[in-house]
Amino acid sequence: MKILVTGGAGFIGSHTVVALQQNGFETVIVDNLSNAQDTVIQALEKIVKKKLTFHQGDCNDAAFLSEVFKQHTIEGVIHFAAYKAVGESVKSPLKYYQNNLNSLMTLLQQMEASQTRNLVFSSSCTVYGQPDQLPVTEDSPIKLATSPYGNTKQVCEEIISDCIAAHMPIKALVLRYFNPIGAHASALIGELPIGVPNNLIPYVTQTAAGIRKELSIFGDDYETPDGTCIRDYIHVMDLAQAHVKALQFLQARSVASFYDTVNIGTGEGKSVMEVVKAFIKTTQVALHYTIAERRAGDIEQIYANADKAKRLLGWEAKHSLEEALGDAWRWQQQLEKKKS
Numbered sequence: 001m002k003i004l005v006t007g008g009a010g011f012i013g014s015h016t017v018v019a020l021q022q023n024g025f026e027t028v029i030v031d032n033l034s035n036a037q038d039t040v041i042q043a044l045e046k047i048v049k050k051k052l053t054f055h056q057g058d059c060n061d062a063a064f065l066s067e068v069f070k071q072h073t074i075e076g077v078i079h080f081a082a083y084k085a086v087g088e089s090v091k092s093p094l095k096y097y098q099n100n101l102n103s104l105m106t107l108l109q110q111m112e113a114s115q116t117r118n119l120v121f122s123s124s125c126t127v128y129g130q131p132d133q134l135p136v137t138e139d140s141p142i143k144l145a146t147s148p149y150g151n152t153k154q155v156c157e158e159i160i161s162d163c164i165a166a167h168m169p170i171k172a173l174v175l176r177y178f179n180p181i182g183a184h185a186s187a188l189i190g191e192l193p194i195g196v197p198n199n200l201i202p203y204v205t206q207t208a209a210g211i212r213k214e215l216s217i218f219g220d221d222y223e224t225p226d227g228t229c230i231r232d233y234i235h236v237m238d239l240a241q242a243h244v245k246a247l248q249f250l251q252a253r254s255v256a257s258f259y260d261t262v263n264i265g266t267g268e269g270k271s272v273m274e275v276v277k278a279f280i281k282t283t284q285v286a287l288h289y290t291i292a293e294r295r296a297g298d299i300e301q302i303y304a305n306a307d308k309a310k311r312l313l314g315w316e317a318k319h320s321l322e323e324a325l326g327d328a329w330r331w332q333q334q335l336e337k338k339k340s
């Protein structure tokens, strides 16, 4: 089965290409490299030990996508390509709406034109906002989005479900990711934030590597056991494996159209302080940190009920937080070695 992976040079996309290749899928990577580097493709080729098909281009470009669908017999699509920085989306909402919504719609048109049936879409736990009940299930209410980024994920989910309700012959699984962290065990691919990282783990590893002076822990006065925010951190290779299972599930379903949403998390909530302590214990590296003001827009706590992923896809997270932190640290060290 040949799979088009949009955003395949990105953090989750690149790890998913590895998992697909190792599970007998062929891949066609599309990426405009706006937030990724082409060296990722070479690193992927080293990991999977073969030449990979890569087309540099933009999913908003219908002519480009059409050419890709003409060149390859695509049987499934995983759509990762999107902007993902919460803060930037607040400052530049049009950039986010234009890119994230338009690229999905262009892709759906091309899928329809080429009769491509299977779609896995990258969504986020951000669609739940601050949930009233924890852990969140797929039936938990969708709250008003707290950022344009979050809103694009909600609207993209609606676009797909509306198309399917209108009998577009597509089978789609929307995967709602919790917080992806870690890196491939080879340390050849990992997260590559541009500039100062917004996310916790790259900030932690860059601080441990001496690039940043200290980590600010945003708030210790939340209504949680240690006062810091709680998230569900999932190893990116577990997340990658969930895409393999999702495609196998869709492939096996002999129906004309199908739509469902699935949480992809570990089911365990960890506080920022627990993560920091686990990092220090696992890596034995000193990490300077300080308690800072709460970050605007942060929700207090969220973690997944991941039962549906197990029931529907036969998937569950296998890696521990410690393994993920160790892999993220090895990746950071590899980056530092390359610099020197």
Ligand code: UD1
Residues within 6 Å of the ligand: 084, 085, 086, 124, 125, 126, 147, 150, 179, 198, 199, 200, 201, 203, 215, 216, 217, 218, 219, 229, 230, 231, 272, 295, 298, 299
């Ligand atoms: C956010 C989005 C998520 C998106 C992800 C990717 C929401 C609710 N979540 O996740 O959908 O996929 O970004 O960009 O919109 N922290 C610190 N110090 C730091 C950095 C982070 O204390 O320097 C804390 C945060 O306050 C938070 C936790 O670490 O409690 C995780 O933060 P982060 O990695 O940025 O992810 P989210 O905000 O959970």
